[in-house]
Amino acid sequence: MFDPIQAISDFVRAPSVSTDPAFAAGMAGARDVLCKLFRDMGLTVEVCPTPLHPVVLARREGPAHWPHVVIYGHYDVQPADPLPLWTTPAFEPVIRDGRLYGRGTADNKGPQMAHIYAVAKLLEKNPGLPLRLTFLIEGEEEIGSPSLEAFLAANKERLKGDFVLLSDTMSPSADQLTITTGLRGILCLEAELTGPRTDLHSGIHGGALLNPIQALAELCASLHDADGRVNIPGYYDGVQPVLAWERAELAKLPTTREQYRKFLDISDFHTWGGMTPFEATRFQPTLEFNGIGGGYQGEGSKTVIPSKAFVKISCRLVPSMDPARIEALVVKTLKERCSPKVKIEVKCGHSGNAYRVVPPDRPDTPADQSPVLAAAFRAAEAEAVKVSGNPPIYLREGGSVPIIDTIRRTLGMDSVMLGLFTPECNLHAPDESLHLGLFAKGAAVSEAVLAAVAGMAPRTN
Amino acid sequence: MFDPIQAISDFVRAPSVSTDPAFAAGMAGARDVLCKLFRDMGLTVEVCPTPLHPVVLARREGPAHWPHVVIYGHYDVQPADPLPLWTTPAFEPVIRDGRLYGRGTADNKGPQMAHIYAVAKLLEKNPGLPLRLTFLIEGEEEIGSPSLEAFLAANKERLKGDFVLLSDTMSPSADQLTITTGLRGILCLEAELTGPRTDLHSGIHGGALLNPIQALAELCASLHDADGRVNIPGYYDGVQPVLAWERAELAKLPTTREQYRKFLDISDFHTWGGMTPFEATRFQPTLEFNGIGGGYQGEGSKTVIPSKAFVKISCRLVPSMDPARIEALVVKTLKERCSPKVKIEVKCGHSGNAYRVVPPDRPDTPADQSPVLAAAFRAAEAEAVKVSGNPPIYLREGGSVPIIDTIRRTLGMDSVMLGLFTPECNLHAPDESLHLGLFAKGAAVSEAVLAAVAGMAPRTN
Numbered sequence: 001m002f003d004p005i006q007a008i009s010d011f012v013r014a015p016s017v018s019t020d021p022a023f024a025a026g027m028a029g030a031r032d033v034l035c036k037l038f039r040d041m042g043l044t045v046e047v048c049p050t051p052l053h054p055v056v057l058a059r060r061e062g063p064a065h066w067p068h069v070v071i072y073g074h075y076d077v078q079p080a081d082p083l084p085l086w087t088t089p090a091f092e093p094v095i096r097d098g099r100l101y102g103r104g105t106a107d108n109k110g111p112q113m114a115h116i117y118a119v120a121k122l123l124e125k126n127p128g129l130p131l132r133l134t135f136l137i138e139g140e141e142e143i144g145s146p147s148l149e150a151f152l153a154a155n156k157e158r159l160k161g162d163f164v165l166l167s168d169t170m171s172p173s174a175d176q177l178t179i180t181t182g183l184r185g186i187l188c189l190e191a192e193l194t195g196p197r198t199d200l201h202s203g204i205h206g207g208a209l210l211n212p213i214q215a216l217a218e219l220c221a222s223l224h225d226a227d228g229r230v231n232i233p234g235y236y237d238g239v240q241p242v243l244a245w246e247r248a249e250l251a252k253l254p255t256t257r258e259q260y261r262k263f264l265d266i267s268d269f270h271t272w273g274g275m276t277p278f279e280a281t282r283f284q285p286t287l288e289f290n291g292i293g294g295g296y297q298g299e300g301s302k303t304v305i306p307s308k309a310f311v312k313i314s315c316r317l318v319p320s321m322d323p324a325r326i327e328a329l330v331v332k333t334l335k336e337r338c339s340p341k342v343k344i345e346v347k348c349g350h351s352g353n354a355y356r357v358v359p360p361d362r363p364d365t366p367a368d369q370s371p372v373l374a375a376a377f378r379a380a381e382a383e384a385v386k387v388s389g390n391p392p393i394y395l396r397e398g399g400s401v402p403i404i405d406t407i408r409r410t411l412g413m414d415s416v417m418l419g420l421f422t423p424e425c426n427l428h429a430p431d432e433s434l435h436l437g438l439f440a441k442g443a444a445v446s447e448a449v450l451a452a453v454a455g456m457a458p459r460t461n
Numbered sequence: 462m463f464d465p466i467q468a469i470s471d472f473v474r475a476p477s478v479s480t481d482p483a484f485a486a487g488m489a490g491a492r493d494v495l496c497k498l499f500r501d502m503g504l505t506v507e508v509c510p511t512p513l514h515p516v517v518l519a520r521r522e523g524p525a526h527w528p529h530v531v532i533y534g535h536y537d538v539q540p541a542d543p544l545p546l547w548t549t550p551a552f553e554p555v556i557r558d559g560r561l562y563g564r565g566t567a568d569n570k571g572p573q574m575a576h577i578y579a580v581a582k583l584l585e586k587n588p589g590l591p592l593r594l595t596f597l598i599e600g601e602e603e604i605g606s607p608s609l610e611a612f613l614a615a616n617k618e619r620l621k622g623d624f625v626l627l628s629d630t631m632s633p634s635a636d637q638l639t640i641t642t643g644l645r646g647i648l649c650l651e652a653e654l655t656g657p658r659t660d661l662h663s664g665i666h667g668g669a670l671l672n673p674i675q676a677l678a679e680l681c682a683s684l685h686d687a688d689g690r691v692n693i694p695g696y697y698d699g700v701q702p703v704l705a706w707e708r709a710e711l712a713k714l715p716t717t718r719e720q721y722r723k724f725l726d727i728s729d730f731h732t733w734g735g736m737t738p739f740e741a742t743r744f745q746p747t748l749e750f751n752g753i754g755g756g757y758q759g760e761g762s763k764t765v766i767p768s769k770a771f772v773k774i775s776c777r778l779v780p781s782m783d784p785a786r787i788e789a790l791v792v793k794t795l796k797e798r799c800s801p802k803v804k805i806e807v808k809c810g811h812s813g814n815a816y817r818v819v820p821p822d823r824p825d826t827p828a829d830q831s832p833v834l835a836a837a838f839r840a841a842e843a844e845a846v847k848v849s850g851n852p853p854i855y856l857r858e859g860g861s862v863p864i865i866d867t868i869r870r871t872l873g874m875d876s877v878m879l880g881l882f883t884p885e886c887n888l889h890a891p892d893e894s895l896h897l898g899l900f901a902k903g904a905a906v907s908e909a910v911l912a913a914v915a916g917m918a919p920r921t922n
Contacts, residue, residue: 019759019760019761019762019763020759020760020761078763079757079759079763081757081759082660085659143761143762144762170665184664186664186764188762188764190762195727196725196726196727197725197726198546198887198890198891198892199543199889199890199891200725200889200890201860201888201889201890202747202749202751202775202777202889203645203647203777203858203859203860203861204631204742204858204859204860204884204888205725205742205859206742206747206749206777206859207732207736207738207741207742207745207746207747207777207859208721208725208730208731208732208738208739208741208742209725209727209730209731209738210689210727210731211749211750213681213750213751213752213753213772214681214682214684214685214749214750216678216753217677217678217679217680217681217682217750217753218678218681218682218685219678220674220675220678220679220682221675221678221679221681221682221683222682223675224675224679228671260669264657264658264661264666264669264670265657265658266656266657266670266671266802266803267801267802267804268801268802269669269670269802270669270670270671270802271668271669275668277668277669277670278669280668280669281665281666281667281668281669284668285668286663286667286668288663288667288672288675288764288766289672289674289675289678289755289756290663290674290756290757290762290763290764290765290766290767291674291755291756291757291758291763291765291767292674292677292678292753292754292755292756292758292770293753293754293755293758294750294752294753294754295750295751295752295753295773296540296542296751296752296773297752297753297754297771297773298480298481298540298542299480299481300480300481300604300810301480301604301605301649301651301751301773301775301810301811302480302539302540302751302752302773302889303647303649303749303751303775303861303889304751304752304889304890305749305751306751306752309753310758311674312756312757312758312762312763314663314762314764316663316664316667316668340728340729341727341728341729341730341731342727343728349761349762350762397664397665398664398665398666398667398668399662399664399665400664400764423665426659427662427665428660428661428662428663428763428764428765429659429660429661429662429765430659430660431659
C-alpha cells in the first residue's frame with residue numbers, strides 16, 4: 001500500500017496552475033502522478049484530451065448490476081502568488097504541526113487522495129468487491145471547468161453512475177466532519193476602463209479629464225449599499241428562503257462568531273438582512289472584487305493619470321439564481337453606470353449554477369431519492385460518528401464547484417460531498433495546508449461509504 | 462563644439478531612475494556624461510554628495526560685479542514602465558521624424574542640454590564673457606528633491622545669483638515658445654487598506670466581511686463630487702482668483718479644445734467651475750489617483766477577497782495652498798471616511814509649493830524687480846520673435862518643479878523658465894520624445910538671454 005502523504009506531496013510538487021499557460025509542465029506532471037497511482041491500483045487509465053486541459057479517467061469495470069460510484073476531483077490549483085507571503089515555497093510541500101503545507105494540499109490534491117487511498121485499501125482487502133468505480137479528475141476546476149460539460153455529454157453512458165463522491169468542500173474544524181448539502185454558483189467577469197490613449201503627466205493634464213481610476217472607484221462604489229447589499233435592482237429576484245432544518249444544522253457549528261472574527265482578524269463583520277456571518281456566506285449571494293489595478297504600483301511615486309484601470313469581479317449565487325441572468329444584469333449595470341467620459345469593456349469569464357442536495361429523512365427529501373445514495377449518506381454519518389465521536393453537520397457551503405450541478409444536469413447524479421479542509425487551510429491563499437488528522441478521518445469515511453454501497457449489490461448466486 | 466543631439470543621446474542611455482535603487486548605475490552614468498561635458502567646457506565641476514543622489518555643480522567664476530546666472534536641471538528620470546508600450550526601448554534613444562525618442566529626452570535631459578550647449582557656444586565665441594555661471598543639476602527632481610533644500614542652504618553664498626534659468630516646462634507647440642510664469646505645487650501620498658489577515662477564498666468567506674477593494678473604491682469615490690470638484694471641505698480655501706492678463710495670455714494658445722480632446726483621445730473633458738481644460742490644468746488644484754492595486758491582477762481569474770488594497774494619490778496645488786495644510790486635510794479625510802471595518806495606513810511622500818513669477822511691464826510686476834531679471838525676460842522675448850516669428854506666451858503650467866519655489870525661499874532668486882517640450886512629448890509616459898526643432902530654438906533663446914545678461918555687467922575700465 002502506498003503512503004498517502006507521500007503521494008499528496010508528489011502531487012503538490014507538480015505546479016499545476018490551470019489559469020496560466022506557463023504552468024503546462026506542472027499540469028502534465030500532476031497527471032503523471034495520478035496515472036501512476038491508478039495504474040498501480042489496477043484501474044484502467046485514460047488521459048482524455050479536451051480543448052484545454054485533459055481529463056484523467058480511471059475505471060474499475062464490472063457487471064451492470066454492481067453499483068457505480070463516480071469519484072470526482074481536480075488536479076489543477078490556483079496561482080500561488082503573492083509568493084513572498086508563503087512561509088515555505090508553495091510547490092515544495094512540508095509538514096509542520098500536523099499539517100502538510102503547499103499549494104493544492106487542501107484544494108484539491110489532498111482531499112481527493114483520501115478517496116484514492118480508500119479505494120486502494122478496499123481493493124487490497126477485497127479484490128472482488130462488487131463495485132464499479134470511475135475516477136473523474138479534471139484539470140480546469142479553478143478556471144470554471146470550461147471543457148467538462150462537453151466531456152460529460154460525450155461520455156454520458158460510461159460515466160452514468162449511482163452518485164458522485166467527492167471532497168472539495170469544508171468542515172468547520174478537524175473535529176467536526178461536514179457533509180456538504182449545497183454550493184453557491186459563480187460567475188466571473190472583468191471590467192476595463194480606458195481614459196486617455198496613454199498614461200499622462202498628472203501635472204500637465206490633471207484637471208482636464210476624468211481619471212479612469214476615479215471612474216472605476218465611482219463605478220465599483222455604486223455596486224453595494226452602505227449595509228453591503230448588492231445595489232443592483234433585480235439581483236436578489238427569486239432567491240428562496242432558507243429551510244428551518246438547514247438553519248438548525250448551521251446552529252450546530254462549533255465555531256463562535258468571535259472565533260471567526262479573530263480568525264479573519266477583522267474588527268467587525270459586514271453582513272445585512274439580519275444574517276450571521278455563517279449564514280451570509282452560505283445562504284446569500286455576493287458581488288465581490290477579486291482584484292483591481294491601474295496606474296503606477298511600484299515603489300515610490302509616479303505622477304501619472306493612467307490610460308487604463310480594471311477590476312476583476314466574481315458573484316457567488318444561491319440556488320434559483322440563473323448565472324446568465326445575473327451576468328447580463330451585472331454587465332448592463334456596469335455599462336450603464338460607468339461615466340461616458342471613459343470607455344468600458346466588460347469580459348465575461350466562467351460561470352456555474354448553485355447546487356443543493358437533501359440527505360435522507362429530511363422534510364424536503366425527494367420521495368424518489370435513490371436507495372444507493374441514501375445508503376451512502378447513512379454510511380458516511382455512521383462512520384463519522386465512529387471516527388469523530390459526533391454526527392456530521394449537513395451544511396451548505398459558500399464556495400462553488402460548478403461541475404456538481406453540471407453533472408446533475410447532464411448525467412442525473414447527485415453528489416455526496418465530504419468536507420476535508422477547514423477554514424485554517426488557507427485555500428486560494430498563501431500557506432495553504434491540509435490537516436493530516438482530518439485527512440485520515442476522510443479516508444476512513446470514504447472507505448465506509450464505498451463498502452456500504454458495494455453491500456447494496458444484489459447477491460448473484 | 463560638441464554635437465548636442467549626440468550629447469543628449471549619451472545622457473539618455475544612462476537609465477537614471479531616481480525612485481528605484483536598482484538604477485544606481487544609471488544615475489552614476491548620467492552624472493559622468495554631465496561632468497565630462499562641463500569639464501570640456503572649462504568649468505569647475507563638483508559631484509556633491511547628498512543623503513540620496515549627488516548634485517552635479519559646474520561653475521564659471523568671475524569678478525563679483527559680473528552678473529551670475531544659475532542654470533538648473535535634473536539628471537534623474539521617471540520609471541520607464543509600462544515597458545511593452547514603448548515603440549523602441551526607453552533607454553536606447555533613436556530619432557524618428559524630427560524627434561529624439563527615449564526616457565528623459567524631454568524631461569529633462571534634452572531641454573537642459575539647450576542651456577549647456579548655449580553656454581558652450583557663447584564661451585567659444587567670447588572666452589572673456591563677463592558672466593558668472595553655475596549649473597545646478599540635481600538627481601532627485603522626479604522624487605520631490607528631498608535633499609536639495611538643505612544643499613541650497615549649505616551652499617547659499619556661492620549659489621546666490623541674479624536669477625535661475627531653466628527649461629523643465631512646456632510650450633504648446635514647437636512653433637509657439639512659452640515662458641512659464643507659474644507652476645503648481647504637489648503632494649504625494651499613499652493609502653493602504655487592510656481587511657482580513659490574509660487573502661481569503663471568496664466563496665468560503667464572501668458575504669461575511671468588507672472586501673478592502675470595496676472599502677477602497679468607496680473611499681476613493683467619496684473624494685470628488687459628480688462635477689469633478691475635490692469633495693473635501695476646506696480644500697479650496699484661500700485659492701486666489703486668476704488675473705485678467707493671465708487669462709488673455711492663455712487665450713493665445715494655438716491649440717483648440719477639439720485638438721486637445723483628440724490628442725488625449727477622450728470623448729469629453731471633465732472640468733468644473735466653468736473653466737476650460739486649458740484653464741483647469743493651470744489655475745485649479747487637483748486630487749488625482751496615480752495608481753491603484755489589490756488582489757489578483759494576473760491572467761484569468763482568482764477568486765479571492767484580498768487582504769490589502771492601496772491607492773497612490775497626488776494633489777496639484779495652486780499658489781496660496783500650503784502643502785502641509787492640504788496634506789493634513791487629505792490624511793484626516795481619508796482616515797475619517799474609511800470604513801472602520803478595515804484598517805487604513807496613510808504614508809505621505811514628497812511635497813512642494815506652487816510658484817508664480819511676473820514678467821516686466823505687467824500690472825502686477827513687483828516694483829523692485831531686478832533689472833537683470835527684467836533684461837533676461839526681454840531678451841528671451843526678442844529672440845523668440847526672431848526664431849519663431851511670434852512673441853512667447855507667458856503661461857502658468859500645471860506641472861510641478863517644487864525646487865523653483867524652494868530656490869526663491871532659500872536664495873531669493875526668481876526663475877526664467879523657457880518651455881522646451883510640447884504635449885506630444887509624452888512626459889512620464891511611454892514613447893517620450895524631444896522635438897529637435899524646438900530644442901534648437903531653445904538653445905538660441907538661451908544664448909541670447911545669457912548674452913544680454915552679460916551685457917548688463919558694468920564696464921570696468
